[in-house]
Amino acid sequence: MIPLSKIMDAKARLEGIVQNTKLAFAPKLSQICGAKVYVKQENLQNTGSFKLRGAFNKISSLGEEERACGVIASSAGNHAQGVAYSAKHYGIKGVIVMPEATPLLKVMGVKELGAEAILKGNNYDEAYAYALEYAKTHNLQFIHPFADEEVIAGQGTVALEMIEAQSHLTSIVVPIGGGGLISGIAAAYKQMLPSVRIIGVVAEGAPGMYHSYHKKEIQSTDSVRTIADGIAVRDVNPKNFEYILESVDEVVMVDDEEIANAVLYLLENQKLVVEGAGASVVAAVLHHKFALQTNESLGLVLSGGNIDVTMLGNIIERGLVRSxxxxxxxxxxxxxxxxxxxxxxxxxxxxxxxxxxxxxxxxxxxxxxxxxxxxxxxxxxxxxxxxxxxxxxxxxxxxxxx
CATH class of the missing domain: 3.30.70.260 (ACT domain)
Structure with a gap:
């Protein structure tokens, strides 16, 4: 796993850049599941997602000459905005390659931060392949969204803030796409509070990491399709898979209907706008995807809030019909x-x-x-x-x- 010292170094670099987002008690959700539930509101982070942490930490760790060349990233949107924000901070060129179906909100967010947006491919993995080639031909530093130690260390600072705010939490529930967030959070907890249970949540429409975790070997998938675009990752990265096997205690799966229910639940009951990836952890609790321990205190990481308005409208309308x-x-x-x-x-x-x-x-x-x-x-x-x-x-x- 990532050394705790790297996560501590990342925390120092991120001072004044990221918000120490609130870890808020969720009384209604606590009553529903019979445990104390707290939500880490990374949906209210600068750029609307935890991704700023890893992107900024990686770019700040580059040498001055490397950084001056400019940076490029492939992303469904949140990592894109984190890289664009960081590039603007350092006054360097930023290029973002995103899948063609990326919500307009995220595309506009990148452009507003001064980065160039290129739409390429049907999913993250196709955008990733194009970005790697573009980086070579244009001499840009590629900033991987999850398979990079400095990126993972930056994401791990979420755990440091949670431990500081509520050291008594017994289980932490984290969404899994590429695995960078849960790898960083699990590394921090297992080195500071090793008894804390780490639970990952995968979208049914992007099941690669779920099947790989349970079979203990990487399982390939042909395609992904989920409303949780922030965790719509097709291929399992070998290094992150090793980190997850080493430090994650359980991985569960939720479907799109359950995710949509959770988005609406958070809007109505927590007054929070949360995208599908972030809402997946609430879906896992609402739909009893894992067993609760005695005197459980859960920490749920709401990873982002950059949901497309059209998608949010559809979720609300369908939710009103279902209810x-x-x-x-x-x-x-x-x-x-x-x-x-x-x-x-x-x-x-x-x-x-x-x-x-x-x-x-x-x-x-x-x-x-x-x-x-x-x-x-x-x-x-x-x-x-x-x-x-x-x-x-x-x-x-x-x-x-x-």
């Missing part, structure tokens, strides 16, 4: 004056709020003289939706839920 606070129905009406008013009055009397109506007279599945009305309703829970269905049926309406 029975919205429902969409398609009703067939006789197309004559007063039909829609009658239906609207019925829904109003039931306490349902109409937020959207679509009207279709032209579908070939309709009888002449009929119309389909698709209505989006705000509702007050499962029982309320049941009452709406019951009344529609009693009044003879033909409808389906969509």
């Amino acid at each position: 029975h606070r919205k429902m969409k129905i398609s009703v067939t009406l006789i197309d004559k004056p007063g039909s829609l008013q009658k239906l609207s009055d019925l829904l109003s009397n039931l306490g349902a709020n109409i937020v959207k109506i679509d009207f279709d007279r032209t579908s070939t599945s309709l009888a002449f003289g009929d119309a389909n009305i698709v209505i989006m309703l705000e509702t007050k829970g499962k029982e309320h939706q049941g009452a709406i269905r019951s009344q529609l049926q009693k009044q003879g309406y033909v409808f389906i839920e969509v």
